[in-house]
Amino acid sequence: MATVVVISxxxxxxxxxxxxxxxxxxxxxxxxxGGLKVVTDLRATGATVTxxxxxAVTVKxxxxxxxxxYDG
Incomplete structure (x- = not known):
């Protein structure tokens, strides 16, 4: 199982x-x-990639x- 995640x-x-x-x-x-460049480009357009x-939730x-x- 993966134990490293890329987040934003x-x-x-x-x-x-x-x-x-x-x-x-x-x-x-x-x-x-590569793949993370594609993710970065999608993120710049407002897309969410999972x-x-x-x-995954944000908290104060x-x-x-x-x-x-959490902020929900």
Whole structure:
């Protein structure tokens, strides 16, 4: 099973790589080619792209998430 996800948030620029095993989140350089370039181009038009993710929600803070709250 994949333990790395590429994420972005509406209204924020750029993509991020979250390595769940390492517990890290790092900015991803702007893709110049390949599948992530296509995703980046689609995102720029307002599209939402998901694959292999079954939950993704935004929260105001980590504290809100740990308390069970999300922006819904």
């Amino acid at each position: 948030v509406d209204g924020q620029g750029g993509l991020w790589v979250a390595d769940l095993d390492a517990g890290t989140v790092l900015p991803l350089p702007v893709p110049k080619a 694959k292999g993710v079954n939950v 803070s980590a504290e809100a998430a740990f308390s069970g709250h």
